[in-house]
Amino acid sequence: MKKQTPNFQRLTRLQLSKLFILFVVLRGKMFYLCFTRCLCFIKIYTIMRTAIILRQDKTNQKGVLPVCMRITHERRSMYVTLIRVKPENWDASRGIVKKSDLQHERLNNELRRRIAEVNKVVVLCEAMEPERGIDAVRDRLHKRTTADMFDYAQNYLSRKENTSVRTYNKCHSHITKFKKFIGKDQFSVSHLTYELLLRYENYLREDLGNSINTVTTNMKTLKELTAEMYEEFRLDTRNNPFRKYKMKSTPTERPCLSEREYFRVRNLKLIMQGKLYDARQLFVFESETGIRISDILKLRWQNYDGHYIQIIMDKTDRQLKIPASDLVKEICAMRERRYRTAGVPVTPDGFIFRGILPYEYDSMSRAEKVCAENCAVARINLALKRVAVLARVKKNLSTHIGRHTFASRLVRSGQNMVVIRDLLGHASIRTTEIYAKIMQSQMNDAIDVLNKLNNHGYKRAE
Incomplete structure (x- = not known):
């Protein structure tokens, strides 16, 4: 009968220790030295090896690839997704994100x-x-993830906080609602079912009184969180209940000023350098550029070269470059003359609309900056209410109406929707087309009014 030799690779550490003692006692020092070398070989062979690689075979629709940690042990491998980058922004030799990526610092930290x-x-x-x-x-x-969905949500929220405080606050609110609905601190993602999603949707609409669009926003956060867990940890996506769940939405109203109302606001006589004057100037600037008020407040002289305005939009983190209209150039020149007359230096890192945000804004934390911006917008909107009264505009004038007015004026002038989308910085043209639908509705109403006038007017001459 053939003698079976022991398989050292399958021995546990306890068995190896016992074997070691046995060899030392029975065979002496020579076997001790041989066994020590054998033990080192086994340790080297069985240790888990890791490597950071870019998965070229996992491209998504946006052309972004996952950077994974490959863990290898005894000819078996698994992959854990770490971050996602575009292939041209990945430095394979150094294993980091290149500086060509605008988010390279955040991504490398992550x-x-x-x-x-x-x-x-x-x-x-x-x-x-x-x-x-x-x-x-x-x-x-x-x-670590499937046993406690809310535990994983903490990591999810921390990544959101690194990108945008506003996004973090929104997602934190959505997850807090879901946690309150579940009624306990731990919840396995495997317990998330299609029926549970329907009950949660009903809870948001009936108990909390959320609108259809607000419900959809909440569900999108939950869907992103769930999809991230399924993808990153290679769970069976067939069990993801969001594959069956359908998002719902209703068209939202985009209030804007007519040409007559806009010119009333723009030509209103106000005291120079007063609160109403500055608020009106910000509104006109937004109506001429379509830039969000949060980005206008942070606009610096280095973002304006006299012909173009170039920024990274705070909401979407996308780059935007638009030509400046004559009125925008006039406003910027007026602000520059005003500062130089007052002896205030005009530097590249200085704000174009200086004095709206606190002077210590740059030294604030991210959360403090968001709070300062919200307070500034609230003061501007309060002043715009007074401007609307003086200009005899009966609409609830606010900063965001300026952006809607910019879009609606371009639609009325017959501009291409793709051009309008790029000027507004929309990711999808569907968002831009909402303005076109509103304009079409207003045009239909105008024709109805014209028909009524014709019906009650003079009879057509025979």
């Missing part, structure tokens, strides 16, 4: 954090469950 997080799990599995290898790592990563 990459380092995720690498440390996964490495911690790998080391723990090597120490506690060495015989299970890849299975132990996969189980621990999955258990």
Whole structure:
């Protein structure tokens, strides 16, 4: 009968220790040296190896690829998604995001954090469950997320906070609502079903009184969170209830000024350098550029070269470059003369609309900056209410109406929708087409009025 040799690769650490003692006692120093070398070989062979790679085979519709940590052990591998980047912005030799990516600092920080997080799990599995290898790592990563959905949401929210405080606040509110609906601090993603989503939708509409669009916004956050968990940790996407759930929405009203109302506001005589004057000037600037008020308040002289305005939009984090109209150039020149007359230096990093935001704005935290911007917008909107009364405009004038007025004026002039979309910085042309639908409705109403006038007017001459 052939003698079976022991498989050292399958021995546990306890068995290896016992074998070590046995060899030392029975065979002496020579076997001690041989066994030590054998133990080193086994340790090197069974250790988990990791590598950071860009998955070229996992391109999504936006052309973005996942940067993954590949964990290999005994000829078995698994991948853990760390971040997502465009292939041209990834430095494979250094394993970092290139500076050509506008978000390279945030992405590299996130990459380092995720690498440390996964490495911690790998080391723990090597120490506690060495015989299970890849299975132990996969189980621990999955258990960390699937066992507690709200625990994973903390990491999800921290990433949102790094990108935008406003987005963080919105998503935090949505997750808080869902947590209140569930009624407990722990919730497994495997318990998230289609029927539960329908009950949650009804809770938002009936109990909280949310509109259809608000319900959809809440559901989008929950859908993104769920999809991220399923994709990152390779759960079976067939069990994702959002594959069956359909989002609902209703067209929203986009209030804007007519040409007559706009010129009433624009030509209103006001005291120079007063609160009403500055508020009206900001409104006109927004009506001529379509830039959101949050971006206008942070507009600096380095963003304006005399012909074009170039910014990174705060809401979407996308770059926007638009030509400045004659009126915009006039407003910028007026602001510059005003500062120089007052002895205020005009520097590239100085605000074009100086004095609206606090002077210590640049040294504030992200949350403090958002609070300062919200307070400034509230003061401007309050002043615009007074401007509307003086200009005999019966609409509820606010800063965002300026952006809608910009879009509606371009639609009325017959401009191409793609051009209007690019000027507004919309990601989808569907958002821009809402203005066209509103204009069409107004045109239909105008024709109806014309028909009534014709019916009650003079009879057509025979």
